[in-house]
Structures are given as C-alpha cells and as structure tokens.
Amino acid sequence: MTQNRWGIAGAGFIAGMFAWDMGFTNEATVTAVGSRDLAKAQAFADERGPMRAHGSYEELIADPEVDFVYVAVPHSEHARVAELAVRAGKPVLVEKPFALNAAQAESLFELAKSEKVFVMEGMWSRFLPHMAKLREVIESGRIGEVVSVSADHGLRFDPNFPEHRLYDRTLGGGALLDLGVYPVSLVAGLLGDITEISAYGTLTATGVDAETSAVMRDAAGRHGIISTSLSTESPNRASVNGTLGRVELGYNYMIPTDLRIVTFGEGNPAHGEKVEDYIGAVEGGMGWRFEALEVGRCVRAGTLESPVVPHALTLKTLRLMDEIRRQVGVRYDAD
Known part of the structure; x- marks a missing residue:
C-alpha cells in the first residue's frame, strides 16, 4: 500500500x-x-x-x-x-x-x-469512537427528539504570561476560538438553524475573551448552552438531552472518552432509567490520525469535502462564533 x-x-x-x-x-x-x-x-x-x-x-x-x-x-x-x-x-x-x-x-x-x-x-473529535457512537444513538431515536445540548470547555492558562498565543489578539487568541469551538461545533452539528443567540463574556487586558457563555435557540425551539474559559478548568463535559433519554459525554469529551446513555422507562423518568456505558477507547495514540485517514479516503474517492466534517458545519460553527464574539466584544484584524 x-x-x-x-x-x-x-x-x-x-x-x-x-x-x-x-x-x-x-x-x-x-x-x-x-x-x-x-x-x-x-x-x-x-x-x-x-x-x-x-x-x-x-x-x-x-x-x-x-x-x-x-x-x-x-x-x-x-x-x-x-x-x-x-x-x-x-x-x-x-x-x-x-x-x-x-x-x-x-x-x-x-x-x-x-x-x-x-x-x-x-x-x-468527530472521528473518535465515542462521537461516532453519539451520532449513532441520536440517529437511532433511542433518546427521542433532541431538546437541548449543553457543553463546556475550560482550561486555566496563567494570565501572568500574556505573551501566550491564547492571550494574543493578533494571533486569534481567546477562549472561544481555541476551546469553545468544541462545544459550539457540537451544538451546530446537533441543532438546526440557530435563530437566536445571547452571549456574555469577560475580556482580558489584551482584548480577548477569558470567559464566554452563550445560549442558542434553533428554529424548532431547541436550546444549545455553551461555556468556555481560559481562567479555570471547568467540568469539561457535555450532555445531549432528548425526549426519551440523554447521552452524557465523559470528561474532556473532545478526546477519546466514555459515554453514558440514559433512556427513560416508557419515555418517563418516573418509570425508571436504563443506563448503558460505552467506552470509546482508541488503540494506540489519541486518534488524530483518523482525520488524516479520512482526507486520504475522500481524495481517493474524488470528493472535495468530507461527510463527517462538511463545509456547511464549519461555516455554521464559524458564523455562530462570529456572532458570539460580536456580542462579547472580541474583534480581530480580519473582521
């Protein structure tokens, strides 16, 4: 080969x-x-x-x-x-x-x-086993219709070192673009057209966001709730919540991790819950190679984009982040 x-x-x-x-x-x-x-x-x-x-x-x-x-x-x-x-x-x-x-x-x-x-x-992360399992569970209807998606990603970067790229506005720094892109992309991939966004942020002295939170609503009334931070290590977890159950994504869901699939008895939590744990392990490495292998497969097939990370998803995610940044007051020279 x-x-x-x-x-x-x-x-x-x-x-x-x-x-x-x-x-x-x-x-x-x-x-x-x-x-x-x-x-x-x-x-x-x-x-x-x-x-x-x-x-x-x-x-x-x-x-x-x-x-x-x-x-x-x-x-x-x-x-x-x-x-x-x-x-x-x-x-x-x-x-x-x-x-x-x-x-x-x-x-x-x-x-x-x-x-x-x-x-x-x-x-x-979209190529990791637990993310493929998440899409499979949702598409199967096991948790019913998705009602909301909540996700956070926060890591602490010492503000006493403002020369770090994440504090540098000229390099596209800030929590949202580097860390928040994961929860925003998760919301973008699972909800429909977002019609409303309310965002709040706290900026650093260098003009990038140290903390950003946002609530989004799509045309069907479903909610996406995200938060991201450079100031603290948050729980770094996510949940996809449906009418018949939910999927809980384990710690640091952007790397190989576990899922907990919770389904409600007779569609009602009062009738008990069924819990299934899924361990999304990767044999060797962390899984960065999977995206490279996808590029190779697509090129051999003669396609110009991947169905796993289509251009439309990238654009939707960036448009959401553009609006969130506008509301919290982060501007880049390219804007």
Missing part, C-alpha cells in the same frame, strides 16, 4: 501530537515539517522524524514528497497557509478553528471548489 505523504505547516504542540499519532498507522506518514524558523522546524524533525525540515510554509508546500498538507499554525495564519496549499493543488487539513471568521472560510471553500482541491477542518 502506498502511504499518503503529509507535510505539517507549523512546529508547535498540536503539530507534534499529530505527527506522533501518525506513527500508529501504516496508511500515512509525515515526510516534512515547515516553520518560519528553520531551527524550530529542524528540532521538530529531529524529535518526530525522520522528516525533512523547511524554513518556510511555501517551501514545505512545494516539497515534491509532500502530497497532503496539515495546517497547524496560529489561528491568524490558518486561512493564508491553507490558501497556499490549495493554490498548489494539494489537499489540505486545517486545524480548528478553520479560520478566524466565516468570511475567510467562505473565500477558501470557494477557491478550493474552483481549483477542485479537497479541504477539511481538522475537527478531529
């Missing part, structure tokens, strides 16, 4: 996790890494290799031994670097959030369509 040859744009933590996880599959391999700092790229290659190191994203994308590009640069550079890959005719996987705003994403999707190049947001 010919391996899909990947180049990684970026040499940070997530890029390293992606490269490590690719070591658990024989279908794909990382052949090169690129950074604006050649020494940083070389150090990454020495640690995660064997792979070639490039001192620019342009050099990485032009590498003849790179067939697929994974964009893992700061948020502010996602759209620009992805565009370079699309114009070079190379399928591209863009780490979440796909872009700073929906306008950037729309432009990139239009370009990819005109160039006939595959593009997908790297929402890796």
Whole structure:
C-alpha cells in the first residue's frame, strides 16, 4: 500500500501530537515539517522524524514528497497557509478553528471548489469512537427528539504570561476560538438553524475573551448552552438531552472518552432509567490520525469535502462564533 505523504505547516504542540499519532498507522506518514524558523522546524524533525525540515510554509508546500498538507499554525495564519496549499493543488487539513471568521472560510471553500482541491477542518473529535457512537444513538431515536445540548470547555492558562498565543489578539487568541469551538461545533452539528443567540463574556487586558457563555435557540425551539474559559478548568463535559433519554459525554469529551446513555422507562423518568456505558477507547495514540485517514479516503474517492466534517458545519460553527464574539466584544484584524 502506498502511504499518503503529509507535510505539517507549523512546529508547535498540536503539530507534534499529530505527527506522533501518525506513527500508529501504516496508511500515512509525515515526510516534512515547515516553520518560519528553520531551527524550530529542524528540532521538530529531529524529535518526530525522520522528516525533512523547511524554513518556510511555501517551501514545505512545494516539497515534491509532500502530497497532503496539515495546517497547524496560529489561528491568524490558518486561512493564508491553507490558501497556499490549495493554490498548489494539494489537499489540505486545517486545524480548528478553520479560520478566524466565516468570511475567510467562505473565500477558501470557494477557491478550493474552483481549483477542485479537497479541504477539511481538522475537527478531529468527530472521528473518535465515542462521537461516532453519539451520532449513532441520536440517529437511532433511542433518546427521542433532541431538546437541548449543553457543553463546556475550560482550561486555566496563567494570565501572568500574556505573551501566550491564547492571550494574543493578533494571533486569534481567546477562549472561544481555541476551546469553545468544541462545544459550539457540537451544538451546530446537533441543532438546526440557530435563530437566536445571547452571549456574555469577560475580556482580558489584551482584548480577548477569558470567559464566554452563550445560549442558542434553533428554529424548532431547541436550546444549545455553551461555556468556555481560559481562567479555570471547568467540568469539561457535555450532555445531549432528548425526549426519551440523554447521552452524557465523559470528561474532556473532545478526546477519546466514555459515554453514558440514559433512556427513560416508557419515555418517563418516573418509570425508571436504563443506563448503558460505552467506552470509546482508541488503540494506540489519541486518534488524530483518523482525520488524516479520512482526507486520504475522500481524495481517493474524488470528493472535495468530507461527510463527517462538511463545509456547511464549519461555516455554521464559524458564523455562530462570529456572532458570539460580536456580542462579547472580541474583534480581530480580519473582521
């Protein structure tokens, strides 16, 4: 079997996790890494290799031994670097959030369509076993009609280090885009067209959101409730609540975790509950490779987007985050 040859744009933590996880599959391999700092790229290659190191994203994308590009640069550079890959005719996987705003994403999707190049947001959690199980349970009708979705994601990042990228507005910092994208995407994927949003936030001295909470309602009256934070480690759990039961997602539901499926006897909690636990384990690694394998499958099939992370879901998520940011007062230069 010919391996899909990947180049990684970026040499940070997530890029390293992606490269490590690719070591658990024989279908794909990382052949090169690129950074604006050649020494940083070389150090990454020495640690995660064997792979070639490039001192620019342009050099990485032009590498003849790179067939697929994974964009893992700061948020502010996602759209620009992805565009370079699309114009070079190379399928591209863009780490979440796909872009700073929906306008950037729309432009990139239009370009990819005109160039006939595959593009997908790297929402890796949608490929994990517990997330596939969640979709299966909902589609089966076991918990009835979805009534509400609630989810949070909060981690503490020391505010005494404002040079961290998540405190840097010019890099697309803030809780919402980096952490809140998970709960917002979960809501976007399970509810219909969102017609109302009420959002509240607390900003840092650097102008990004330290805390953001939002309540959303779709056209059918279903609710989505999300919260995200840079200031505290929240429960990091989610719940999908239906007329006949609910699905509780375990701690840190954006990585491999468990599900608890609770169904009501005769559709009424007063008649007792039936509980089923599902352990969504991944054998080897954490599962970042699954999104890369999906890109390979789609490209071999000749499709320009994935049914698991379709362009419409990425756009819906970004439009929701655009409105939430507008309400809480976070602005980026690209807006």
